[in-house]
Amino acid sequence: MAGQMMTGAEILLESLVAEGVEVVFGYGGGAVLPIYDALYQQDRIRHILVRHEQGAAHAAEGYARSTGKPGVLLVTSGPGATNTVTGLTDALMDSIPIICLTGQVPTHLIGNDAFQEADTVGITRPCTKHNYLLKDIKDVALKVREAFFVATHGRPGPVVIDLPKNITMGEAEYIRPMAVGHKTYRPIVKGKLEDVREAVQMIAAAKKPIFYTGGGVINSGPAASQLLRELAHLTGFPVTSTLMGLGAFPASDKQFVGMLGMHGTYEANMAMHDCDLMVCIGARFDDRITGKLDAFSPESKKIHIDIDPSSINKTIPVDLGIVGDVGHVLEDLIKIWKSETQRPDADALKAWWAIIDKWREKDSLAFETSDKMIMPQQAIQLLYEHTKDLDTYITTDVGQHQMWAAQHYKFEKPNRLMTSGGLGTMGYGLPSAIGVQIAHPDSTVVCITGEASFMMNIQELSTAVQHGAGVKILLLNNHYQGMVRQWQEMLHGGRLAESEMTGMPDFVKTAEAFGMVGMRAEKPSELEDVIKAMLAEDGPVIAEIETDKTIGCYPMIPSGSAHNEMLFGPRESKATKISAEGMTMV
Amino acid sequence: MGGEWAANKMNRPVTQLDQTEQRHTLAVLVDNEAGVLARVIGLFSGRGYNIESLTVAEVDAAVNRSRISIVTSGTPQVIAQIKAQLERLIPVHAVADLTVEGPSVEREMALVKVNAIGDKRVESLRIADIFRARVVDATSESFVFEMTGATDKINAFLDLMVPLGMVDVSRTGVAAITRGPNPM
Numbered sequence: 001m002a003g004q005m006m007t008g009a010e011i012l013l014e015s016l017v018a019e020g021v022e023v024v025f026g027y028g029g030g031a032v033l034p035i036y037d038a039l040y041q042q043d044r045i046r047h048i049l050v051r052h053e054q055g056a057a058h059a060a061e062g063y064a065r066s067t068g069k070p071g072v073l074l075v076t077s078g079p080g081a082t083n084t085v086t087g088l089t090d091a092l093m094d095s096i097p098i099i100c101l102t103g104q105v106p107t108h109l110i111g112n113d114a115f116q117e118a119d120t121v122g123i124t125r126p127c128t129k130h131n132y133l134l135k136d137i138k139d140v141a142l143k144v145r146e147a148f149f150v151a152t153h154g155r156p157g158p159v160v161i162d163l164p165k166n167i168t169m170g171e172a173e174y175i176r177p178m179a180v181g182h183k184t185y186r187p188i189v190k191g192k193l194e195d196v197r198e199a200v201q202m203i204a205a206a207k208k209p210i211f212y213t214g215g216g217v218i219n220s221g222p223a224a225s226q227l228l229r230e231l232a233h234l235t236g237f238p239v240t241s242t243l244m245g246l247g248a249f250p251a252s253d254k255q256f257v258g259m260l261g262m263h264g265t266y267e268a269n270m271a272m273h274d275c276d277l278m279v280c281i282g283a284r285f286d287d288r289i290t291g292k293l294d295a296f297s298p299e300s301k302k303i304h305i306d307i308d309p310s311s312i313n314k315t316i317p318v319d320l321g322i323v324g325d326v327g328h329v330l331e332d333l334i335k336i337w338k339s340e341t342q343r344p345d346a347d348a349l350k351a352w353w354a355i356i357d358k359w360r361e362k363d364s365l366a367f368e369t370s371d372k373m374i375m376p377q378q379a380i381q382l383l384y385e386h387t388k389d390l391d392t393y394i395t396t397d398v399g400q401h402q403m404w405a406a407q408h409y410k411f412e413k414p415n416r417l418m419t420s421g422g423l424g425t426m427g428y429g430l431p432s433a434i435g436v437q438i439a440h441p442d443s444t445v446v447c448i449t450g451e452a453s454f455m456m457n458i459q460e461l462s463t464a465v466q467h468g469a470g471v472k473i474l475l476l477n478n479h480y481q482g483m484v485r486q487w488q489e490m491l492h493g494g495r496l497a498e499s500e501m502t503g504m505p506d507f508v509k510t511a512e513a514f515g516m517v518g519m520r521a522e523k524p525s526e527l528e529d530v531i532k533a534m535l536a537e538d539g540p541v542i543a544e545i546e547t548d549k550t551i552g553c554y555p556m557i558p559s560g561s562a563h564n565e566m567l568f569g570p571r572e573s574k575a576t577k578i579s580a581e582g583m584t585m586v
Numbered sequence: 587m588g589g590e591w592a593a594n595k596m597n598r599p600v601t602q603l604d605q606t607e608q609r610h611t612l613a614v615l616v617d618n619e620a621g622v623l624a625r626v627i628g629l630f631s632g633r634g635y636n637i638e639s640l641t642v643a644e645v646d647a648a649v650n651r652s653r654i655s656i657v658t659s660g661t662p663q664v665i666a667q668i669k670a671q672l673e674r675l676i677p678v679h680a681v682a683d684l685t686v687e688g689p690s691v692e693r694e695m696a697l698v699k700v701n702a703i704g705d706k707r708v709e710s711l712r713i714a715d716i717f718r719a720r721v722v723d724a725t726s727e728s729f730v731f732e733m734t735g736a737t738d739k740i741n742a743f744l745d746l747m748v749p750l751g752m753v754d755v756s757r758t759g760v761a762a763i764t765r766g767p768n769p770m
């Protein structure tokens with residue numbers, strides 16, 4: 001069948017439409033002019049002009065994580081491409097499917113240090129799941145197909161397609177590629193049944209079990225979250241979650257023991273430490289989770305379900321690894337569970353819950369309030385109260401406020417928390433919120449940020465205003481890079497080197513200067529009204545909350561310590577001697 | 587043996603970590619496309635794995651397939667990680683750990699330049715003969731020997747050639763294949 005003659009740019013857009021792309025976040029330049037010209041002449045794909053290419057990458061991430069569909073960004077060669085590197089790395093670490101289209105100098109100039117030439121595939125090779133440099137216009141449709149397949153199958157991740165200008169300006173026949181996504185890449189999605197059967201037996205024999213769940217449950221799709229709930233209810237086991245997994249299991253469920261890890265709850269970390277069976281579902285034993293490796297859950301048998309074989313036995317040796325997609329594996333596991341008769345010892349489980357409930361009584365997330373200063377946790381709790389009945393999406397930046405958001409906002413559904421977990425990228429919050437709001441124009445999207453993080457991509461306020469993205473920015477201003485300050489107090493004798501944020505703008509006036517609404521709460525008595533007023537606005541808002549400057553984020557497992565060595569407040573934290581090894585940890 | 591769980595049983599490790607480092611030869615089948623070698627090498631440098639030797643060449647032009655042989659070393663856990671990380675690369679089709687997957691043959695080729703006259707010249711020829719090395723170039727004061735063999739055999743040959751006037755050597759690195767009728 002003869003196809004229609006099109007330019008490379010038109011073939012590109014046609015291929016994007018074929019993948020179901022509706023929105024592209026981007027920024028133009030010489031090398032992508034043909035693509036922008038083609039965009040201009042069509043109306044099937046909406047373009048969101050950002051203010052910095054890093055913003056486009058995080059917006060695409062927010063779009064992807066909140067919809068389950070891949071996010072797309074389009075940037076020019078050279079600086080446009082290099083500006084995306086942080087976003088690509090962020091997406092790689094958190095397994096977020098995004099497609100980054102980069103312009104490139106024409107093929108005959110590649111390697112000549114041409115104007116705005118950068119070795120984009122070279123630079124992005126270690127920060128993408130895969131990347132392509134297209135040198136033949138006939139490859140465009142096929143490679144776009146492949147790129148989307150690679151980004152969204154197996155463990156998701158970012159894919160770069162580098163497009164030289166002579167390719168996008170050239171002409172060729174557009175032939176829609178066949179359905180096959182990739183000639184050889186076929187990730188395993190179904191776990192080996194004999195392994196799943198063995199897992200069922202281990203679960204049935206457990207006396208002190210825990211489900212340790214992560215972002216893989218969310219990446220697997222909404223069905224996986226449903227299956228997790230079913231499995232948890234069938235077994236009656238406690239469930240904990242990583243930062244990336246929050247929402248896959250409802251925070252309000254009695255079986256949820258809270259987030260685990262460095263700033264997780266006492267009950268979650270103690271249960272991890274003391275359990276006799278750990279079932280890791282779509283998580284990866286990150287160092288924020290495990291703490292000191294050789295003291296990590298010493299007595300337990302471990303099952304690890306993951307779609308990425310390289311995650312299994314990477315840092316923690318497990319007794320049973322099941323390679324497969326969480327949704328598929330849980331489905332089989334539940335089926336087999338229902339057909340078997342062996343059940344966990346009910347008395348043992350009851351005794352285990354009694355121990356967990358004792359840990360819960362410690363109320364490790366409790367904090368003191370004052371009538372003079374707003375405590376940041378209070379702001380998040382109030383935000384939760386006022387948004388829990390709305391259709392709400394939360395994004396965060398990185399620092400103490402991120403951990404408080406994770407601790408105090410109760411996520412009930414998957415895909416509702418967008419946060420930079422693996423890379424810990426300050427500046428992620430605002431652009432990702434814009435991406436979420438573009439995908440869900442009628443939902444409430446709140447970016448919980450700190451004043452230092454916010455400044456890292458503050459230019460994106462202009463993007464929000466231009467595109468009518470009514471994001472609500474809850475800015476917890478403690479006048480410090482709070483998390484850095486906390487570590488300096490704990491590890492570096494309280495010498496607060498360069499962590500105080502001075503010379504900062506007036507954020508209310510900043511909002512107004514950008515053409516949006518600004519408001520501020522300085523006293524606890526003003527907090528609730530400001531949060532209500534923020535949520536009542538249609539358009540974008542900055543709500544600056546002046547919070548206590550000095551408090552630390554607790555509980556905390558200091559780096560290099562074990563799960564049962566948690567600190568609950570600053571006093572203990574001063575008394576603790578951090579090991580030399582712990583000091584070198586990040 | 588530590589290598590055991592590095593083989594197909596990567597999801598069944600010994601819980602006790604084996605800390606002994608072992609040399610492993612991996613065979614990797616890849617699409618012969620731009621950048622594939624950079625991906626493999628970048629993986630090793632980025633994750634801090636050793637490369638003792640690496641060879642690559644196209645083995646099936648019809649399907650654009652190349653074969654990379656890598657000699658690396660590490661604990662069983664590290665070797666299993668290397669294998670799993672290689673398998674994650676999109677253009678990689680298959681990875682075999684030849685050291686644990688049954689018997690295999692390993693060969694390397696070296697070109698060795700020896701500048702010698704008189705007794706040393708005669709002695710170098712004698713030793714080359716013992717090692718079944720061939721003379722591929724000769725002048726009145728030099729030889730270039732071509733020698734093929736296992737790595738340690740080539741090492742032994744070079745050790746003997748150094749005092750006889752070895753001035754240059756070029757080695758291919760290891761090529762390896764399993765014994766018996768089955769392909770990789």
Ligand SMILES: Cc1ncc(C[n+]2csc(CCOP(=O)(O)OP(=O)(O)O)c2C)c(N)n1
Nearest residue numbers: 399400401424426450451452453481482483
């Ligand atoms: C791009 C980037 N640079 C530096 C850091 C290191 N870092 C982690 S948290 C933090 C401070 C964040 O301050 P703020 O946004 O005000 O949040 P707070 O901790 O005060 O709530 C810094 C500098 C980082 N995570 N990301």
Ligand SMILES: [Mg+2]
Nearest residue numbers: 450451480482
């Ligand atoms: Mg701050």
